[in-house]
Amino acid sequence: MPRGAFQDGTYTVLVAERKRSGWSGDATVRAWSGTVQRHGGFRVGETASGTAVAFRSAAEAVRCAVAVQEAQETAAGLALGVHAGEVRGADGTDAAAVQQAARLARLAGPGQILASALVRQLIADDAALRFGEDREVSLPGLAGRMVINEVRWGDHHRRVLRVVIADDAALVRDGVSALLRAHGIEVAGTASDSEGLHEEVERHLPDVALVDIRMPPTFTDEGLVAAERIRARFPEVGVLVLSQHLDARYALRVAHANPARTGYLLKDRVTDSRVLFDALDRIADGGCVIDAAVAEGLVARASALARIDELTDRERQVLALVAEGRSNRAISELLVVTQKTVETHIGQIFLKLGLRETEGEDRRVAAVLAYLQAARPG
Helix, strand or coil, X not given: CCCCCCCCEEEEEEEEEECCCCCCHHHHHHHHHHHHHHCCCEEEEECCCCEEEEECCHHHHHHHHHHHHHCHHHHXXXXXXXXXXXXXXXXXXXXXXXXXXXXXXXXXXXXXXXXXXXXXXXXXXXXXXXXXXXXXXXXXXXXXXXXXXXXXXXXXXXXXXXXXXXXXXXHHHHHHHHHHHHCCCEEEEEECCHHHHHHHHHHHXXXXXXXXXXXXXXXXXXXXXXXXXXXXXXXXXXEEEEECCCCHXXXXXXXXXXXXXXXXXXHXXXXXXXXXXXXXXXXXXXXXXXXXXXXXXXXXXXXXXXXXXXCCHHHHHHHHHHHCCCCHHHHHHHHCCCHHHHHHHXXXXXXXXXXXXXXXXXXXXXXXXXXXXXXXXX
């Protein structure tokens, strides 16, 4: 895929990362170079994680991304990221636009396209291209938060999530597996104990590991220990811990070291498929999910703290929704207020809790974890 007559300027950059083994970057380029050229794109080069191509038109970049993902025989397993910005120099792979597109590709799952909000704005008048709701994420090496959108198309608008399930009860494993498969989620493997779980995760590298908190041999916290091991060794794999107990300490252990791609739900939530699927989606996208009942409880338990007393009733209500992993848009719809109002409330919460933004830390999650930490028994 030739670079052609490259000139410095503003481009929309598409980066493809292979999520399945067996394909090199060059093989990927050869497989979809014709599609890129038909949409007016050209190769920029190789990033640390994938292959980058550039387009003068944001709409053509997204159309190309959709065409690549629709070509399942060649593109299965590709994750695509799209961002716009300046690209300069003989090798533009160090440009911020390329690197941010690469980060989005790294965040995306197999068969998924993630685009920055800027790309969506650039093609807002093109009704033929569809996007999911705004999602705020923290990207490695990028200060602050970035608003992104999933690109949707035809019957393949959602990526196929890959999940590993660990539960000592065969009936639960089989039941949850059947539920997930019936809704298009791939169950890559199952395990009955923590060692088996670790082996399945190492073998399949799923998007999310769904883990029962209590497993053999002691049936105490083996699931939590396994989740911590997975997060330490495979940071790209999310973990969703299921528990029968409403215990904020467990939620803290799951999310405290690195809240990205973590979740804690009460076990009876698996009977509500919408809650379970939404949690898996958000965790796979880099979010943190805390059970609504736990979120409500931790806000109540923290009422004795001096700083929590400074929050208004509405700010506490917003914080509880933040703890559930809700986006600003979702909170505004639930409370019937504008997104600007929600942003103001969240800003006041951060201010009153003394939370300063630091690199790699999600302040939304930090606000919740501050309560959890304060509520821990000494």
